[in-house]
Amino acid sequence: METALQEKEEQRGVEEPLPGFLVIAAGGAGKDSASSTIRQHQAAGNPFVMDTLAIDTDPDGLGAFTSAINIALSREAVSALRSDPQRYGPACQAVVRHHPHLLDSETLGRGARTHRPLTQVAWELNKNRIQEGLRAAIHAILQKGPFARIQPVVLASLGGGTGSAATILLLNEFLHPQNKSHLTLGLPPELVAVPVAIVIDAYAHAIQQRNEMTRDWILSNIYASRTELAECEKRGKKYQYVFHLGLGSDAGAIFPSIRDVCEANGLLAWEWMANFAYFKSRAVDSLHFAMTGTHFRGGNTPESIIPKDEWPPYASSKGPDAGPGT
Amino acid sequence: MNQTQPEPVPSGMLVMWGISDQPCCHGDVMVSQTDFELSSLYALGCNLISAVLVCEVGGSVRLDPRILSEFQPPVLLEKAKTGLQALTELRLPADITAEAIRKQADLMKDLQAGRRPDVGEQITRATFTVCQEAGQHLRRAFDAAADGAPSKVDEVVDDLVKAIDQMAAGDPGDAQAVGRFIQRAEQITGLTHWRQELPESTFKSLDRQLLQAVQTEHNLALDWFAADRFRYAWQDARDAFKARLDQFREDSQAFRTKARRCLEELDRFYQRAKQRTAALRSGNRILLGGPKDEDLRSALMENRKAGSQVELFEGLRHDLETGLRERALRRGLGTEIQQAPFRRLVLALPADDIVEVFLDLLMAGVSKTYSLYEACQTYGLKRLVSELILRSRTTSWFEGRDDPRFGIIRCNFEMVRLPPAANPKDAETKALIETYFREAGFHEIKTTGYARSISVLRLNAGWPIGIEGGNVALLQAYGRSVLTGHLPHLIGILPDSQAGRHAPGLLRLLGMLEENHK
Numbered sequence: 001m002e003t004a005l006q007e008k009e010e011q012r013g014v015e016e017p018l019p020g021f022l023v024i025a026a027g028g029a030g031k032d033s034a035s036s037t038i039r040q041h042q043a044a045g046n047p048f049v050m051d052t053l054a055i056d057t058d059p060d061g062l063g064a065f066t067s068a069i070n071i072a073l074s075r076e077a078v079s080a081l082r083s084d085p086q087r088y089g090p091a092c093q094a095v096v097r098h099h100p101h102l103l104d105s106e107t108l109g110r111g112a113r114t115h116r117p118l119t120q121v122a123w124e125l126n127k128n129r130i131q132e133g134l135r136a137a138i139h140a141i142l143q144k145g146p147f148a149r150i151q152p153v154v155l156a157s158l159g160g161g162t163g164s165a166a167t168i169l170l171l172n173e174f175l176h177p178q179n180k181s182h183l184t185l186g187l188p189p190e191l192v193a194v195p196v197a198i199v200i201d202a203y204a205h206a207i208q209q210r211n212e213m214t215r216d217w218i219l220s221n222i223y224a225s226r227t228e229l230a231e232c233e234k235r236g237k238k239y240q241y242v243f244h245l246g247l248g249s250d251a252g253a254i255f256p257s258i259r260d261v262c263e264a265n266g267l268l269a270w271e272w273m274a275n276f277a278y279f280k281s282r283a284v285d286s287l288h289f290a291m292t293g294t295h296f297r298g299g300n301t302p303e304s305i306i307p308k309d310e311w312p313p314y315a316s317s318k319g320p321d322a323g324p325g326t
Numbered sequence: 327m328n329q330t331q332p333e334p335v336p337s338g339m340l341v342m343w344g345i346s347d348q349p350c351c352h353g354d355v356m357v358s359q360t361d362f363e364l365s366s367l368y369a370l371g372c373n374l375i376s377a378v379l380v381c382e383v384g385g386s387v388r389l390d391p392r393i394l395s396e397f398q399p400p401v402l403l404e405k406a407k408t409g410l411q412a413l414t415e416l417r418l419p420a421d422i423t424a425e426a427i428r429k430q431a432d433l434m435k436d437l438q439a440g441r442r443p444d445v446g447e448q449i450t451r452a453t454f455t456v457c458q459e460a461g462q463h464l465r466r467a468f469d470a471a472a473d474g475a476p477s478k479v480d481e482v483v484d485d486l487v488k489a490i491d492q493m494a495a496g497d498p499g500d501a502q503a504v505g506r507f508i509q510r511a512e513q514i515t516g517l518t519h520w521r522q523e524l525p526e527s528t529f530k531s532l533d534r535q536l537l538q539a540v541q542t543e544h545n546l547a548l549d550w551f552a553a554d555r556f557r558y559a560w561q562d563a564r565d566a567f568k569a570r571l572d573q574f575r576e577d578s579q580a581f582r583t584k585a586r587r588c589l590e591e592l593d594r595f596y597q598r599a600k601q602r603t604a605a606l607r608s609g610n611r612i613l614l615g616g617p618k619d620e621d622l623r624s625a626l627m628e629n630r631k632a633g634s635q636v637e638l639f640e641g642l643r644h645d646l647e648t649g650l651r652e653r654a655l656r657r658g659l660g661t662e663i664q665q666a667p668f669r670r671l672v673l674a675l676p677a678d679d680i681v682e683v684f685l686d687l688l689m690a691g692v693s694k695t696y697s698l699y700e701a702c703q704t705y706g707l708k709r710l711v712s713e714l715i716l717r718s719r720t721t722s723w724f725e726g727r728d729d730p731r732f733g734i735i736r737c738n739f740e741m742v743r744l745p746p747a748a749n750p751k752d753a754e755t756k757a758l759i760e761t762y763f764r765e766a767g768f769h770e771i772k773t774t775g776y777a778r779s780i781s782v783l784r785l786n787a788g789w790p791i792g793i794e795g796g797n798v799a800l801l802q803a804y805g806r807s808v809l810t811g812h813l814p815h816l817i818g819i820l821p822d823s824q825a826g827r828h829a830p831g832l833l834r835l836l837g838m839l840e841e842n843h844k
Contacts, residue, residue, distance in 0.1 A: 224814035
């Protein structure tokens with residue numbers, strides 16, 4: 001009876017049917033967030049299909065997830081990279097040439113330590129394993145039931161070295177036509193939905209640092225990640241939604257530590273998935289509809305801080321709607 | 327800044343000032359949730375996990391002495407001899423004939439000379455099987471005893487090693503027995519040549535005596551074969567078992583380490599729960615009064631129908647084992663681990679998994695008697711609803727730019743999730759909570775069977791990242807990190823960032839900001 005009603009409701013298109021969820025935990029905070037999501041899911045008795053895939057440059061704690069891709073840099077891999085950087089792409093070449101100190105053999109394998117290019121090198125070196133791991137994770141979900149869609153959900157912090165880089169690099173894995181066709185080889189091409197990212201703007205982590213330099217590096221990474229996300233959006237490679245979780249609200253809710261933010265991030269990722277049918281059906285009617293017709297047409301702060309005569313001429317490069325004060 | 331010939335503006339700069347003609351996919355998401363004050367539960371967990379994992383739980387830790395006596399070499403040797411006598415090739419027929427004896431004598435000569443490897447193999451297998459069976463029996467008994475009391479393992483192992491070292495390999499047997507049997511067999515063969523020359527009665531009497539003697543010699547010869555092979559089998563079994571005991575001692579050490587880690591993990595939960603009271607005043611969770619220690623204990627005893635502490639420990643341990651097996655299955659550990667004894671299961675799983683399963687057990691044990699809605703009543707329903715709504719407010723800031731006049735149409739979603747009511751009183755409280763949420767404008771209220779807490783999820787989506795208020799502070803940190811040699815960018819994403827270094831356009835933007843503030 002219940003199934004028949006559900007089918008009828010689906011036919012009417014009232015609510016989007018639940019996809020299979022692939023939660024991708026990128027980096028340390030991503031893993032902590034996903035652990036919180038797993039706890040919620042288990043406590044609720046696993047009411048929908050959700051697999052977790054962890055990707056990290058630090059192998060600690062990878063066993064807690066459905067599957068994991070350890071991209072920790074090994075000495076052998078770095079040795080091979082140094083011998084012929086051209087084989088590994090432009091990012092690897094640039095690091096070997098300009099930043100060889102990042103590849104110090106004494107610190108390899110212990111995470112990216114806020115060095116985002118180091119994750120990019122690890123990503124390039126493990127590209128095949130990452131693609132295979134993602135594909136295997138998709139196949140594993142398909143084995144758990146018929147799904148018209150698989151929804152990747154990326155959990156990460158934008159302040160660290162691994163999660164913030166992986167958030168950008170995963171876009172390429174899911175949205176580059178060649179990579180996408182590799183992922184869905186032998187399956188319906190539209191099976192894998194455009195990923196959603198639920199990210200922590202790691203203010204709490206930065207504030208907890210006693211070392212001022214580390215604090216600046218974390219905040220700087222958040223800023224760099226934001227600019228890169230925006231750049232990727234410009235190039236058409238963008239997440240379906242990027243949900244941000246900041247430090248606190250104006251109503252007395254402030255996260256005192258990174259652990260609390262991760263706990264909240266994992267919880268809200270789970271709540272979002274549990275309410276996916278409600279959210280998605282309404283998002284299509286409102287958010288997606290609005291996104292087809294709207295774009296930002298104002299300046300942010302410059303019009304109030306910088307005199308207009310000092311402000312670069314947006315009008316010449318972006319058209320009449322683009323500049324401040326339009 | 328050259329005002330007559332302005333520099334081209336880098337792409338990153340355009341986006342960060344919010345001048346993005348891209349559809350806006352960014353959203354802010356926040357959730358608030360109720361939570362129980364559980365420090366009492368974790369404190370109880372710390373006490374119980376010690377009892378369940380580490381300490382002695384009822385029963386004796388000693389091995390059954392009968393098993394040790396079965397492992398004694400003389401007993402095993404007797405079994406080996408019986409096994410040898412059962413071998414067809416070495417058995418004398420009930421009606422002994424001179425021909426059968428001759429064949430046995432030939433066989434034993436061949437065995438001594440190593441010409442019958444097939445029969446030699448059977449003899450060896452018979453003696454080794456006896457030792458192996460006894461060893462396996464002992465191992466099973468030892469596992470069971472040690473599972474019951476991991477803390478006593480060292481003591482049990484020491485006792486066993488001492489006992490085994492004291493066991494001699496047993497009577498080596500009569501080395502001349504085979505020779506004597508062959509000699510008797512030759513005498514019987516020789517007697518048949520004298521049959522014509524001896525009176526019939528004398529011949530029969532001699533023949534009877536020789537046949538009786540030869541049977542005894544045959545048994546002694548078999549005993550020697552059994553003893554000879556048994557010495558090697560015993561040596562191997564003893565060494566293997568001692569090695570196993572050493573391994574066991576190491577495993578046991580690891581087990582205790584794991585148990586200690588579980589305890590530390592639980593203690594961390596406890597310490598965190600104590601600290602959380604302060605943290606939750608500012609976080610996204612609202613702490614409701616939890617059960618007291620004595621309530622927990624009595625609820626646990628009552629729900630598990632345990633008459634005594636020992637029964638409670640045993641019941642918890644049984645359920646923990648079941649839970650850990652399910653966890654091992656979910657983790658994809660091999661079937662070997664899933665069916666392994668409790669001790670190996672504990673070793674194979676990480677401490678946080680064990681603690682999680684254990685805490686779930688405790689929670690399940692007490693939640694039946696502890697109602698969330700009762701705790702909500704105590705907290706104050708209106709206060710609870712308004713705090714949940716406040717704490718789920720946005721964590722992103724837009725300085726008024728998230729407005730249709732700037733081209734932004736934000737979309738807001740709210741969802742309240744409530745657990746089901748267990749009784750009419752709870753149903754009343756639940757209805758009141760729903761009313762208060764509706765009055766506050768929250769209309770999507772869902773009751774889900776799996777919820778253990780009340781949660782409010784709020785999404786506010788559809789803005790570009792460039793308008794988020796944190797950008798200015800982040801840009802300042804970005805600028806400072808130049809001085810300390812940071813590499814903030816990925817390579818090849820921003821067109822004006824060289825090899826991961828800071829983008830000059832963004833630094834120029836920062837310069838303009840700072841200049842303006844002077």
